[in-house]
Amino acid sequence: MRTFLLISLAVIAAIILLANIGPMIMLLISLVIAYYGVKKFITADTTGSKVGWGIVILIGVSMSISNIPALIGVVAMVVLYYTYKKWKQEKEYEDYLEWDKL
Secondary structure, three states: OHHHHHHHHHHHHHHHHHHOHHHHHHHHHHHHHHHHHHHHHHHOOOHHHHHHHHHHHHHHHHHHHOOHHHHHHHHHHHHHHHHHHHHHHHHHHHHHHHHHHO
16 A cells, blocks of 8 residues: 555656656756856956846846746655655565565
8 A cells, every 4th residue: 555655656746747847947047047147247357247247147046936837846856756765665675574584
């Protein structure tokens, strides 16, 4: 019964993850833009370039904030990871009990 619940949880999490893969890619792109903007902002010398890179940072951050479905996909990915870990732990315990019976 427990294995069935773990498998069904993994299937649901995988479906949610696949449904949100597009927003997750867009979240990654927006975070890369914001990170690149921060790196260039720190190394900029003039005020004009700092303002320009500040605008790039704001664009990247606003793009990442608007990707709420991507956060659902990230949570589904974490649930899928912990489900796999728990299933693997349970499988090892079953193997241990099987060897103990012999």
